[in-house]
Amino acid sequence: MPSLQLALPNGVDPVSRWRLTAQAHENFLQSGPGGDSEVRPVVLESWRRSAALHVDPDRRDSPVTLIDDALHEARATHPLRHAMPIVRRLLVDDAADAGVLVIVGDARGRILWAEGDDDLRRRAERLHLQAGADWCEDAMGTNAIGTALAVGETVQVFGSEHYARSVQPWSCTAAPIRDPRTGHVLGVLDITGGASVVAPQSAFLVRSAIAAVEAELRLLGGAVAATPGSRLEVLGRSRGLLVHHGRSLELSLRHTELLLLLAEHPDGLSAGDLAWQLYEHDAAEVTVRAEMSRLRKAVPDLVSPAGQYRLRTELRTDAMDVADRLTRGDQRGAVELYRGDLLPRSAAPGVVALRYRLHGWLRNVLLQSGDADALRHYAMSPSGRDDAQIWQARLDGLAPGSPQRAEAAAVLAGLDDDLGHTG
Template sequence: MAASKPSARRASPPPPTPPSASRLQAVHELFVAGEVDTGYLNSHAVRPVVAQSWERSRAGGVDPDIGAARSAAAAAAVDRLRETHPLAPALPVIRRLLVEDAIGSGVVVAVSAADGTLLWVEGDPGACRRAEAMNFVPGADWSERSAGTNAPGTALTLGREMQIHGSEHFSRVVQPWSCTAAPVHDPTTGALLGAIDLTGGGQVATSQTLALVRATAVAVENHLALLRLAGAGAEPAARKPHLVVLGGDRPRWVTTDSVGHLQITHLTGRHADILVLLSRHPEGLSADHLAVLLDDKDLDVVTVRAEMSRLRKVIGAENLGSRPYRLLTSITSDLGEVYEALDAADVETALDRYPGPLLTQSVSPAIARLRTQLSATLRAAVLAESAQGRTDLLRRWLEQPEGRDDRDGWQALRDSAGLTPVARARARGHLAGLDFELG
């Protein structure tokens, strides 16, 4: 029996030589200032793939001045992700083909997850130390939506090999570097697993380097296919069930089947309430206690038991215990991710993980309390960071539905040092509108 064939890879031709660094940097400055559009970029020899990435970066709110990447979760979370990530069994292949030769060459080798989180960053010790200055470290989020145009992030966005030369990077702090990256896919399902990247000087943005990184990605996919065929522990890593309850979308329960495909189950409001409460009470809840938390007036124990019976059919009996009612499986949730980031004092990641309030349609008094608690905690953390000069975080909070009427927040933004005249005028205008509405 032959090994599973890796997913088809769309090869990229060697990129054309970009404009001179000084010329490209001048065009970049005009673009991030909003003074020129994509048509201007194309007429000044900016590669279309780079121009489109700059457009996505600017539209997504990436600030080229605040650093290359927002921090991801705490290091402990990265360690757990490494242990279970599907690329972990192929790390020896990557080290043999890339890392061994990178030592002493001024080159950094990075392996990222599919969401852009860096898992391993190895190679030349001096280059690794210099890369730390731009947060190119395990646990950092180098997705394009977070760090702007960069080889691993843009390769993951487009699903193809990518080279980014110096000033083609969207973030200014990354522009002294060049990088080449290729995505890696699951050899059975074709699902995106992550990316392999070489970062260094101009020597990593050549056609030879592109061929090397592409070949390494193919070797990794073949290695995973052979391991899986031999039953040597390279099955797709089992993900914990994930609960999505923040923002305006319908709540859902996300699991992974035996071949790595995501299974999304939409939840009723009552089932979402129950799962949130059980996730916050790992010790379990009695039917009486759960009835009070869900509705302190009209809910009886019989109704609770009926709901639990229906929920057991939705998420699987293996996940839900009784006497007391409790989760039998460790789960993750977007709610938990926000709290983990706040516990790690990583307000930036907490904002990244917070699309909006908790279960806004819920009438449960316990959920209302959790909703208020989370919103107030995040707001206080943002205001504390803004007092230390992080007005970018304050602006992101004020763009949230909860922040639009936050008078104290808008006043803090208006009084912030270093604000542009236009931004200060906008804050003043918003305050005037709030005062008018409130009389």
């Protein structure tokens, strides 16, 4: 296991360390690269790299390189999207109380997700410590995100150890996330805040979270290795979002239905099969062929020509991800991935069947398991907020003295009133 680069070992006074390192930083900038016994080797080597890269120590913020669609595409195609529910459960859910930010970036040091304490996030945005910004050493010099990626191990950077003066009020702990099959770096996990985030236990916390993330990626196997352009988002959406060959494309509802049905039937479907699953009433196969022709023009090389229609490459959907979690008994993970009903505006019989099957499966698992956290998460979602049976199960699972019982009881009373008025 790689060595830990601890910033504040037990017994070190943070104030003294900050002052000594700040003076060493100024000496370094004035005198140039050299040795300094007051600076940890991992930091001094990073300062030297930063100087060689001509990073401006007075730079006030990082460059934002992923904006709007580019950021959305980067998130939708990155393998670490599969691990975000675990990161949120292990770190983000408690980040607000701890007063920290939890950051996940790609292997180039670009931030893809930055979540946690709202006040801290607003302050961090002044430095562009936010989604879409580049925090590699080339851009911002010494910082936990960029330096962890540069050295390939867990790194803590405390206050004045940062190369850019604007970042010196902050501290951070970060470590690379690796593909469990190949060992290649996929990205980086970081926690940022005050001096508390570079306590020794923070390094162990980050490494424990990364171990859980890498274990999840190992379980997902082929889904992690899926190539860009092999994903379709259909949960809670009126139309599908397809990522194919590195570009994002919002599809029409009908084209989304076609791709979803083909993804669920990898051996292929005939025009007649698709007609039965797409239309409430009888429809000619020629109608299906016309729609398929338009889909193949919009997204070339994804669907085979006329005959037995099938996908030419594996197409993962977010609905499949939820089903995988349910199969493994991970109801909490399933709830976190379930962003809403599958294509709620679709009336296609085949899609309606998939919608009811997934929703019913998830709901029944929650009611049977009684998992308090999973029930809470689902009850607060659009799918669960009006579900009296879910709220009753949540109420039944709460301890008598729990302050959340009053909320659950009030919601149930409101739902009962609504049902009474409807009756």
